[in-house]
Each structure stands twice: as C-alpha cells, then as structure tokens.
Amino acid sequence: MSQRVLLDTDPGIDDALAILLAVASPELDVRAVTVTGGNCPLSAGVANARAVLALAKHQHIPVCAGVALPLLRPAFTAAETHGASGLGYAVLPPSDAPEAREHGVDCIIREILAAPGQLSLVPVAPLTNIAIALRKEPTIVDAVKNVIIMGGAVRVDGNTTSLAEFNFFVDPHAAHIVLTSGMPITLVPWDITRDVMLHQKHIDRLLAIDSPLTQFIADATRFYLDFHYASFGIAGCSINDPVALALTMWPDLATTQSVRVDIEYTSELTIGKTVLSYVGETSHPPRDTDMTGFAATEWPATWRSMTRPPHNVQLVTHFDSETFIERFVQRMEALARMIPA
Ligand code: BDR
Ligand code: CA
Numbered sequence: 192m193s194q195r196v197l198l199d200t201d202p203g204i205d206d207a208l209a210i211l212l213a214v215a216s217p218e219l220d221v222r223a224v225t226v227t228g229g230n231c232p233l234s235a236g237v238a239n240a241r242a243v244l245a246l247a248k249h250q251h252i253p254v255c256a257g258v259a260l261p262l263l264r265p266a267f268t269a270a271e272t273h274g275a276s277g278l279g280y281a282v283l284p285p286s287d288a289p290e291a292r293e294h295g296v297d298c299i300i301r302e303i304l305a306a307p308g309q310l311s312l313v314p315v316a317p318l319t320n321i322a323i324a325l326r327k328e329p330t331i332v333d334a335v336k337n338v339i340i341m342g343g344a345v346r347v348d349g350n351t352t353s354l355a356e357f358n359f360f361v362d363p364h365a366a367h368i369v370l371t372s373g374m375p376i377t378l379v380p381w382d383i384t385r386d387v388m389l390h391q392k393h394i395d396r397l398l399a400i401d402s403p404l405t406q407f408i409a410d411a412t413r414f415y416l417d418f419h420y421a422s423f424g425i426a427g428c429s430i431n432d433p434v435a436l437a438l439t440m441w442p443d444l445a446t447t448q449s450v451r452v453d454i455e456y457t458s459e460l461t462i463g464k465t466v467l468s469y470v471g472e473t474s475h476p477p478r479d480t481d482m483t484g485f486a487a488t489e490w491p492a493t494w495r496s497m498t499r500p501p502h503n504v505q506l507v508t509h510f511d512s513e514t515f516i517e518r519f520v521q522r523m524e525a526l527a528r529m530i531p532a
Pocket of ligand 1: 204206272315316350358381432
C-alpha cells in the first residue's frame, strides 16, 4: 500500500522539485498540495503548484490555498532566491485544472482525520497553515502518522538572518505552536539540507532527455544556481525541500536523534533562531561530549541542561546526500520519459 502524503508548500524552486519528486514516486499517494505565503505571495504559490502539477501530468492532485500571511509578523518573501515568480527563469503555462475550493487548513485537517495514523504531513514552508490547523482541530495531533518538517538552523547560522532559517524566520510563532504541539515531528534543518546539492552535471544529465520537464528543471535551477554562486560562491544549489519529502519513503537515508528544539519568538534580534537543549540523561554530559550529549567535535557546546525539557522532535543529524541525489535524478529521468517534448 502506498504511503499517504500531504505537502504543505510555498513554491518556490525547491518546493517545485519536492512536488515533482512526490508525483514521480510510486511509493507515495499524494493526497494534496497545500500552499501558504512564503517564498512568494500565496496567489503566486498556488499558481506555481498548479502549473508544476500540470507539467507533470498530475493536475488531478488538488492544490488548496491556505493562509496568506504569518500569524503575527509581516509577509517576508524571497524573490532574490527564487525569482520574481517563485520559479526562477522558468515560465510555465497556467494549469487549466478546476481550482480546488477547499481551504488549505481544512484540507490538512480532513486528510489527517480521514485516515488516522496513515498520513505523513510534509511542511516545507512557513508553518502557518499547520499552526492554524492545530488550533482549529487539536485532535490532528494524535491522528497524524508523522510530520516531517524542513526548517530551522540548529548547528549553523541562519540563511535569512544571522541566526534564523527562512521557514522558521517567516513565521516563528507558528513554528512555536507546531514544535510544542505534541505531534510526532522529524525536523530536517538547513544545516543538513544546505549540503544536498544539485550540480550542473545533474542538470546536463536530465537535459539529455528532451522533455518540457527537464527544460523546466533546468530553467528553474539556473536562477537558483546563479543565486548560490553570487551569494556563497558555490557551484551548486541546495535542494532543501525534497529532502523532507524523501524521508517519507527513504527514512534509512537519515540518522536522527531525539532532542528538544524550541524557537525564539520574542526578541527582534534573534527571532526565528532554533534552540537545541540538552538531550542526555544526566545534567552534565561526559567531558568528551557537549551539553547536548553529542560528540563535542560535531556540535557547538552552547546549550544548557538544567531545565531538562521533554524531547519534542527527531532531529536529522546526518543524511546520505549522495544516494539521495542519485535517486532524485533517476526519478526525474523516469518522469521526464513519460512527458516527451
Ligand atoms: C527553505 O526556505 C525556502 O526558501 C525554501 O523553499 C526552503 O523551504 C530553506 O531555508
Ligand atoms: Ca519551501
């Protein structure tokens, strides 16, 4: 039986790649794509998700518009990362599929409750839709199978402010609600996903297949590659969001650790910062580990143990990027062959 999945997105170049990986994966039953404001405004994100699904010949999957703005903070978009439209240099024809009438938040609640213990929720955007869903229908906490979130920067500085990663920076209040909800959460932070990179050689390999799908991936990622080179001097682009989606079907690619993660949401200077607390059983870890209980060589020793808050997430600490990228490219090749020029 295939795994039920709902993707909550803000498409977004890497969101689009997550959508494509989802529909290219026979292991998955993609129930819906929901959208919130993030990389681009809500209306653009909905149009992008619909256009990407139409490109992939999966326009039957509903795209439900959710909440446009963060709970308390003003909108914050990322045109310099994803382009004015959200899809880089790609220009896709609009989908002619009928528009879904259901609100994104209601779609999330309905899909979770329709199959208790069976739906993997994969938020790869600011967590606004998920937070509102939790407030509207708290019983989803016990009914969702798991929640695999792309967000936060745990061991590294942020990609949006010095301390904060984009998804958690845009709506830190929503992130707080979700992280403290009691849902079974796996957190894939930016410190993992930033090293999961597509390179020009992968794009060239895809372009060997003459398909509007490979052309889309090339046009979208060309913008993303330019951004990474201009910003970081890196010849490659991080495909963050597909990593979270991948864990619904390939959990073995990741090593996880049960930990406590909170988010700073009151201080303007540090808002959106993910804070990892001590996870060991004693208040003072052995000398060769830091306060988190991880090997001191791997983790900065800046966290404190005395309050011992309960664990709330499975944090991804290692990920087999090489295997994943190969599988990702293979899935895109297989999908492209079904969509010839
Ligand atoms: C996250 O921010 C967005 O720009 C990407 O789509 C991804 O979800 C990475 O920090
Ligand atoms: Ca995203």
